[in-house]
Amino acid sequence: MRIAVARLRSAQGRHARSQSFGLTWLHLTERPLLRVRHFTATPEQVGQARTFARRVVGERHPRLHDVVLVVSELAGNAVRHGGQGPGREFEVSVVLGDDSVVVAVRDSGLSGTPHLRSCDIDCDSGRGLALVAMAARRWGFHRDPAGTVVWAELDARPLPD
Numbered sequence: 001m002r003i004a005v006a007r008l009r010s011a012q013g014r015h016a017r018s019q020s021f022g023l024t025w026l027h028l029t030e031r032p033l034l035r036v037r038h039f040t041a042t043p044e045q046v047g048q049a050r051t052f053a054r055r056v057v058g059e060r061h062p063r064l065h066d067v068v069l070v071v072s073e074l075a076g077n078a079v080r081h082g083g084q085g086p087g088r089e090f091e092v093s094v095v096l097g098d099d100s101v102v103v104a105v106r107d108s109g110l111s112g113t114p115h116l117r118s119c120d121i122d123c124d125s126g127r128g129l130a131l132v133a134m135a136a137r138r139w140g141f142h143r144d145p146a147g148t149v150v151w152a153e154l155d156a157r158p159l160p161d
Contacts, residue, residue: 033096041079041088041107049075049092049105056094057101062158066135067094067101070152073128074105082107082147097156100137104151110143 035056039045053071057064071092078090091106132139136152143149 034093036091036093038089038091039075040086041082041084041090043076043079043084045090046072046075046079049090052092053094053103057096061101061156063101063154063156066154066159067103070103070132070135070154071105073132074103074150074152077128077150078105078107078109081112082109099156101154101156102151103154104149106147106149108147110147113141 033056035052037049037052039049050068050072053068054064057067061067071094075090075092082088082090088108093102093104093106095102129139132152135154137155139150139152141148141150
């Protein structure tokens with residue numbers, strides 16, 4: 001079985017802007033796994049998003065910790081940059097394929113551009129997307145009238161030591 005997901009049309013590095021989005025097919029197991037959950041846009045809900053991701057991929061998944069890290073960073077950014085408070089939400093989607101895990105976080109923010117920042121070890125913030133880029137095979141973002149989606153595709157196989 002297959003499912004269409006947004007993905008890079010051409011690989012120009014590991015990061016893509018909306019212009020390079022296309023559709024591709026993820027070849028999934030017999031029963032494809034796509035889970036989506038909405039969270040109130042508060043810092044406390046970032047922990048709930050991590051728990052959600054952990055439950056979706058399962059404790060035995062070889063990239064569990066990386067998936068949880070990516071969800072944590074993207075959800076934290078959604079709360080920080082997409083707006084917080086009553087009536088504001090972010091959405092976390094997790095797609096498990098045979099060879100990849102795709103995580104996407106949508107928020108209602110329409111300003112600013114998600115980008116890697118140069119930061120040294122003493123920075124208080126700004127390392128989130130750098131961590132995502134290290135864990136992911138590739139990552140990117142796109143905007144639509146509802147807000148911004150930042151996504152990351154991770155290899156499902158364990159990383160070599």
